[in-house]
Amino acid sequence: MRHVVISILGKDRPGIVENLAGIVKDHHGNWQTSSLRHMSDIFAGIVEIAVSDEHAEKMVAELTAIDNLNVQVEVSQPNERADNVVTLDVTANDRPSIVAEISAIIHKNGGNLVKLVSTQVSAADSAQLLFKAHAKIAVENSEQVDVLVEALETISDDLMVDIET
Structure with missing residues (x-):
């Protein structure tokens, strides 16, 4: 069995x-996971298929070969690693570079950003723009979680991190 990520x-x-x-069905594939979006009149998506x-x-x-779509494909074996995954919700005043700051802290503290939806x-109350993110982060052990949350909260006074259980 192969996993195809497109x-x-x-x-x-x-x-x-x-x-x-239809193409997945015609080739007896199984649609595993996907994230599909309409953004600024562009269709953007990522799909994992087992085939x-x-x-x-x-x-x-x-x-x-689908016309008028840029389709990138990677074929791999299924991931059988059992990572410890922590889910965090992050809220802060929006500003340029906030994703760069958050991802750098995660990396420097031994985490691997598995999923980010922002x-x-x-x-x-103020109509000020807020940045909100839902993140899944793989860590080696559960002791890393507290260190990671503390490090994220040092980015700025307005950043809040909630651990989802």
Whole structure:
């Protein structure tokens, strides 16, 4: 069994997901995980598909041949590592470089950013832009979590970190 990770980028139009899912189905693939978005009139997505070795090459060829989409593909074996993963919610006043600051702290404290979903929202009381992120971070052991949270909170006085349980 192979795992195929594809990233998709192109002008948004109806039917993109149906097209992708049809190719996966035709090659007996199993759609594992995905994140699909419409951003500034662009369709952007990433999908992980499990597919047998015998169908992987033909499926990849069809996916990369889709007209008007930039499709990047990586084929690998499934990840069988059992990482300790901590989920954090981060809120701060929005500013340039906040993601760079957060990711540097995570890396310097031995974490690996596994997933990051972020957004900008207006603060209810002031309409100031807030940065909000939902992050999954792999750590070697649970003792790292407190150190990591403390380090993140040193970025600025307005940054709050909540550990999701």
